[in-house]
Each structure stands twice: as C-alpha cells, then as structure tokens.
Amino acid sequence: MSNAPVSHRQVEVDGIETFYREAGPPGAPIVLLPHGYPSSSFAFRNLLPALGDRWRLIAPDLPGFGYTVADAGRFGYTFDAYADFLRDFAEALALPHYAIYLHDYGSQFGLRLAMSAPERVAALIIQNGDIYEDQHGPKYKPLKEMWAEPVEQRLDRLAEFVTEQGFRDEFRGELPPDIAGRVSPDLWTLSWAQVGPRRDNLMRLLADQPSTLEWFARQQEYLREHQPPTLIVWGPHDGYMPEGAARAYLRDLPDAELHLLDGGHWLLETDLDEVVALTRDFLDRVHAGRP
Numbered sequence: 001m002s003n004a005p006v007s008h009r010q011v012e013v014d015g016i017e018t019f020y021r022e023a024g025p026p027g028a029p030i031v032l033l034p035h036g037y038p039s040s041s042f043a044f045r046n047l048l049p050a051l052g053d054r055w056r057l058i059a060p061d062l063p064g065f066g067y068t069v070a071d072a073g074r075f076g077y078t079f080d081a082y083a084d085f086l087r088d089f090a091e092a093l094a095l096p097h098y099a100i101y102l103h104d105y106g107s108q109f110g111l112r113l114a115m116s117a118p119e120r121v122a123a124l125i126i127q128n129g130d131i132y133e134d135q136h137g138p139k140y141k142p143l144k145e146m147w148a149e150p151v152e153q154r155l156d157r158l159a160e161f162v163t164e165q166g167f168r169d170e171f172r173g174e175l176p177p178d179i180a181g182r183v184s185p186d187l188w189t190l191s192w193a194q195v196g197p198r199r200d201n202l203m204r205l206l207a208d209q210p211s212t213l214e215w216f217a218r219q220q221e222y223l224r225e226h227q228p229p230t231l232i233v234w235g236p237h238d239g240y241m242p243e244g245a246a247r248a249y250l251r252d253l254p255d256a257e258l259h260l261l262d263g264g265h266w267l268l269e270t271d272l273d274e275v276v277a278l279t280r281d282f283l284d285r286v287h288a289g290r291p
Helices: 047-051 079-092 105-116 140-147 151-158 164-172 186-207 209-226 243-251 272-288
Strands: 006-013 016-023 030-032 056-060 098-102 121-126 230-234 257-260
Touching (some): 016 047, 079 105, 079 209, 098 105, 105 121, 121 272, 230 272
Parallel strands (some): 121 230
Antiparallel strands (some): 006 016
16 A cells, blocks of 8 residues: 655635645546545545555545535535536646546535536446435435425424534444444544534535435436446445445446445445555556456
8 A cells, every 4th residue: 555645735616715635646547536424535534645656636625524614605505516516626626537436425426527527537436325216225214204394494403413423423324333443533523623613504415415316317327328437345334325225336337346345334434455455456457448
C-alpha cells in the first residue's frame, strides 16, 4: 500500500468556496470521490494516500458537509442541487475523464454526473449505494412511512434522528461487535461537530430523499445502455442495503465484478486493505484495457 501525500485545497463552485482533498500525480487517471451522509471527504482520508501513487484522487466536501459552508439562500439542499453541484465541481477542476466511487448519497450524485457525460466515465466503483427499490433493507421501512407524510411533518420527525447519537448509529449500523469496534468515534464526533450547526439545511436533503426513487429506472437504463466497467465492493452488514442490493446491479451490469466483504456500510473504516487491493487491481485492468 502506498503512502502518497494528501493536499487540502479550495475552489469556487457556483459562488461557494469548496474544500476538497486530493492525492496523486496531476496527469494520472482520475478517481472522483463524492461522499455520502452524514460524512464528508473525511470518509476517504485513508483511501487517498493508499491509491495516490498511481491515480489522482479527488474528494470534495459537498455544501453543508465538512469544510464547505453554504446557507440555504445560496444552495438548495435537494438531490437535484447536489447533482448539479458535483457536475459543476468537475467542470471547475476541468476533469476530462474519471472513474467515480459511488457510495451512499454520493452514489446518486455520482450516477447523475455519469449520465450527464457518459463519454467521460472510465469506470464505476460501487460501494453500498443502492438503486433497486425491491432490494431495500428493513431500515428503509420507517423512512418510507415518513416519506408519505407532508414535508413539514417529515422535517419534525427527522429532527429526532439528526443527532450525535443518530450519527453514531449510522456509522456502526448492524455491524457485529468485533467489526463495529474498528469504526473510529472520530467519524460521528467530527461529522456532528460540523453538521450539527447546519442541521436544518441538511434535514431538507433528508426530506428530499423520496425524489431519488424517480431516478432509479433512469439510472438502471444508463447502466444497461453504456455498460461502464464496474467494480462492486459491498458490506452486507447493512440494514439499508443488504447483499441483495449489491447483487441487483448484475441485472443491468452482468459483467460487473462483485465482491462481498465482511463489513457494512462504511467499508473504508473496517475493510480498507481489501477495498484498496480490489480497487487497485480493477483500475489497473481498466486503464490497461483488460477485462
């Protein structure tokens, strides 16, 4: 495993000073790393130096997360707004061609980026980011009940979960005790310290999650039509996205490479070495033109 230096930078995107982490040679093949909820580019802090010897990895803090601050008057806090922002971030950095790491909410933003410019997508790495509603896990049940409520009522109920304890539960999830012990408390402590003061804005994003269901069929169609080289690396100890959510991708990507690891939603915390080895081998083959 390499130990490439990680740089911490800022770029203006849509009038918002945007923080991002970057590792790797400037001319190397690019891997774009949009993060999920409730974390930030911090989630990729170990992946960047591990792969930065051969690839240029770029992980932004999206508005409202990490070190990128934007009030509701400047940013919309909807899935549409985040998808547009990631596209504009890629344009601001003039990224011509890239692999995209799809995880959690970042899978929605990243897939929409891929759909907007399929010719720029070198490959996809999918890690616990779901687009098949029939394979949603049991933790979606209370969410779906909540989604049926009016938005303001939904926001009131979400406030009960957007807490430091709620974040801890997100990161440890359904992991067996021996694996849960590998998840650092830094994750939920830092995320809460950064997100807590902005939670009203981010609750708007959570309330907008039903809008993602309308995109699933289009995202599946994109995969069927374009067949991007794809690595699926998945933690099945996930109450939202169990094993079936990973296998469902094979309906539309029959040639995708699927690996189920002994982890959960945050594999980079519990199974980093395995993810790095699989990703390194996959990207080597993609850029060498081998299956």
